[in-house]
Amino acid sequence: MKKWLDLLSTIWLGLSTHKLRSFLTILGIVIGVASVIILMSIGRGATAQILSNIQRMGSNLVTIMPGSFSFGGIRGGVSQTLTMEDAEAISQQVPDISAVAPSYSSNLQLVVGGKNTNSQVTGVTTEYMSVNNLKVASGTFFSGQDYERGAKVAVLGSSVVETLFGSTSPIGQQMRMGTIIVRVIGVLESKGGGFNSPDEAVFIPLTAMQQAVSQPRTAQGGRVVSSITLTVSDEKESPQVVEEITSLLRDRHRLGAGTDDDFRIMSMEELASALSQATGTMTLLLGAIAGISLLVGGIGVMNIMLVSVLERTREIGIRKALGARERDIWVQFLIEAALLTFAGGIIGAIIGWLVSYFVNSMGLMTTVVTPDIVILAVSVSVFIGLFFGFYPAWNASRLNPIEALRSE
Amino acid sequence: MIRLESITKSYPMGKRELVVLKGITLNIEKGELVAIMGPSGSGKTTLLNLLGCLDKPTSGSYYLEDREVSRLNSGELARIRGQKIGFIFQTFNLLSRLTALSNVELGMTYAGGINRQRAIEALAKVGLSDRVNHRPIELSGGEQQRVAIARALVKDPALFLADEPTGQLDSRSGEEIISILTSLHAEQGITLVVVTHDANIAQFCQRIIHLKDGEIVAEESV
Numbered sequence: 001m002k003k004w005l006d007l008l009s010t011i012w013l014g015l016s017t018h019k020l021r022s023f024l025t026i027l028g029i030v031i032g033v034a035s036v037i038i039l040m041s042i043g044r045g046a047t048a049q050i051l052s053n054i055q056r057m058g059s060n061l062v063t064i065m066p067g068s069f070s071f072g073g074i075r076g077g078v079s080q081t082l083t084m085e086d087a088e089a090i091s092q093q094v095p096d097i098s099a100v101a102p103s104y105s106s107n108l109q110l111v112v113g114g115k116n117t118n119s120q121v122t123g124v125t126t127e128y129m130s131v132n133n134l135k136v137a138s139g140t141f142f143s144g145q146d147y148e149r150g151a152k153v154a155v156l157g158s159s160v161v162e163t164l165f166g167s168t169s170p171i172g173q174q175m176r177m178g179t180i181i182v183r184v185i186g187v188l189e190s191k192g193g194g195f196n197s198p199d200e201a202v203f204i205p206l207t208a209m210q211q212a213v214s215q216p217r218t219a220q221g222g223r224v225v226s227s228i229t230l231t232v233s234d235e236k237e238s239p240q241v242v243e244e245i246t247s248l249l250r251d252r253h254r255l256g257a258g259t260d261d262d263f264r265i266m267s268m269e270e271l272a273s274a275l276s277q278a279t280g281t282m283t284l285l286l287g288a289i290a291g292i293s294l295l296v297g298g299i300g301v302m303n304i305m306l307v308s309v310l311e312r313t314r315e316i317g318i319r320k321a322l323g324a325r326e327r328d329i330w331v332q333f334l335i336e337a338a339l340l341t342f343a344g345g346i347i348g349a350i351i352g353w354l355v356s357y358f359v360n361s362m363g364l365m366t367t368v369v370t371p372d373i374v375i376l377a378v379s380v381s382v383f384i385g386l387f388f389g390f391y392p393a394w395n396a397s398r399l400n401p402i403e404a405l406r407s408e
Numbered sequence: 409m410i411r412l413e414s415i416t417k418s419y420p421m422g423k424r425e426l427v428v429l430k431g432i433t434l435n436i437e438k439g440e441l442v443a444i445m446g447p448s449g450s451g452k453t454t455l456l457n458l459l460g461c462l463d464k465p466t467s468g469s470y471y472l473e474d475r476e477v478s479r480l481n482s483g484e485l486a487r488i489r490g491q492k493i494g495f496i497f498q499t500f501n502l503l504s505r506l507t508a509l510s511n512v513e514l515g516m517t518y519a520g521g522i523n524r525q526r527a528i529e530a531l532a533k534v535g536l537s538d539r540v541n542h543r544p545i546e547l548s549g550g551e552q553q554r555v556a557i558a559r560a561l562v563k564d565p566a567l568f569l570a571d572e573p574t575g576q577l578d579s580r581s582g583e584e585i586i587s588i589l590t591s592l593h594a595e596q597g598i599t600l601v602v603v604t605h606d607a608n609i610a611q612f613c614q615r616i617i618h619l620k621d622g623e624i625v626a627e628e629s630v
Binding site: 327 | 522
């Protein structure tokens with residue numbers, strides 16, 4: 001123990017006599033570690049943000065859509081393979097599902113007074129709202145009773161309202177939808193734009209939809225739906241639920257072994273893991289780029305250590321004359337290099353953390369600094385010190401004491 | 409205590425060999441004060457390096473305290489240097505960034521560990537109690553050499569080796585150093601081998617060995 005304290009004080013003396021040089025030596029490591037931490041924190045921040053967005057949409061959501069059909073090796077368009085009966089079968093036979101919402105969409109002309117627009121109208125069941133995490137901003141969604149009797153009522157997305165009604169309240173207003181007249185009973189909360197945004201949608205009871213357009217039937221007589229969305233009671237069960245739905249649907253659609261699925265299942269859980277994998281790769285890439293600067297810093301350390309050994313040849317000679325073994329000299333210089341880079345790592349970690357913190361608090365970007373990044377960056381910098389200090393230290397230890405003592 | 413038997417040392421020089429020592433046989437008793445004199449190129453520094461275990465002989469045997477050390481590996485030689493040998497150099501060889509005290513402590517670093525009290529005592533023995541925290545640059549040449557003596561003294565070595573200890577000093581400082589060495593010999597019975605040109609030193613020794621062209625040409629007892 002005492003021996004090590006003596007060694008540390010020896011090294012400290014060596015480093016503190018050349019304060020500026022020691023500082024410049026570790027500057028490369030400081031910058032390297034700081035940039036690793038900053039870039040990794042940005043990458044982690046992006047991952048966290050994407051995951052929280054998905055969480056908001058409902059991470060337990062699973063969507064089933066008809067797949068493209070292929071016949072005799074020829075791929076065709078989107079097929080009409082999913083039916084109401086499929087949805088009912090899933091609801092009854094697959095465990096761990098909290099709600100199933102089949103829907104049928106069609107593009108219809110909407111006319112209010114002099115204004116008209118073409119919009120995707122979706123016929124849905126009452127479960128659709130809760131499954132898709134939708135909320136009404138004003139009015140109500142249609143009730144089970146409305147659904148049962150095929151009431152001609154509609155709930156509109158906020159963009160649609162703006163197009164057709166401007167600033168006047170649409171609640172209670174009549175609207176022409178294709179061949180039928182519907183009454184607006186609710187407006188949805190805006191969820192912001194994007195793919196499949198409900199802001200652009202119009203929802204009516206599926207039973208009413210069947211009056212507006214003729215819902216096609218499959219060869220087996222099933223009522224075709226455009227998609228089935230459902231929620232899994234526990235998102236961890238998602239992969240298993242997807243598997244069970246797949247085998248159930250394949251069975252119902254009489255797909256033999258070797259035939260492709262005629263439907264696609266997408267779970268949010270799967271999407272989330274795919275996205276976080278993608279951002280994880282990006283984070284690693286950013287970290288690797290920053291890691292290169294650490295490597296360059298390491299080469300700087302090696303350079304300075306070689307100079308330092310050369311400059312202290314006489315000191316090494318003296319130490320050897322006083323009884324230092326090769327190992328003693330080697331350990332001294334190796335620990336000196338490792339201490340330098342360790343100090344650089346600590347300073348870099350503090351700077352990196354501060355910068356990430358400010359970037360986050362000023363709202364420029366979401367950054368997440370986790371202890372594992374800091375520990376990783378600091379230990380990598382120590383490793384770099386050991387790696388790049390190895391050769392100079394070995395050089396020092398191999399000096400011939402007689403020649404070393406003679407050097408100026 | 410020291411026994412050299414037919415020690416030779418040669419260095420490769422191109423295709424030929426440069427023979428520096430040609431069969432040195434020598435005994436030095438414990439507590440002896442021996443001077444090695446000779447013109448430059450006579451091999452006296454090489455002999456001193458061998459005695460100090462900084463180098464190994466090409467052939468022959470070297471017994472230090474009845475232990476054959478001429479065939480040891482570098483790590484074992486370093487251990488012997490640390491524990492048995494106290495060097496005093498012509499150019500002092502102190503570390504300039506360390507204080508006198510730290511320089512003395514450096515002598516103990518590789519010989520069992522630092523003991524501050526003993527380091528202070530060693531500095532007192534060479535009359536530097538009031539210079540403990542001075543750096544070499546703040547000390548005179550004579551004082552620097554006294555620090556170097558304290559650094560050797562502090563680990564109580566079996567053998568002191570001095571290489572022209574007064575070579576860089578004015579005559580007054582040189583005399584001081586000689587008197588410190590002789591009084592250490594008188595009081596503590598140290599064994600000292602000193603390589604020198606300086607007849608002043610030689611006259612205080614009990615035995616003078618004259619070296620020429622790698623051979624002992626004369627030995628006189630004073």
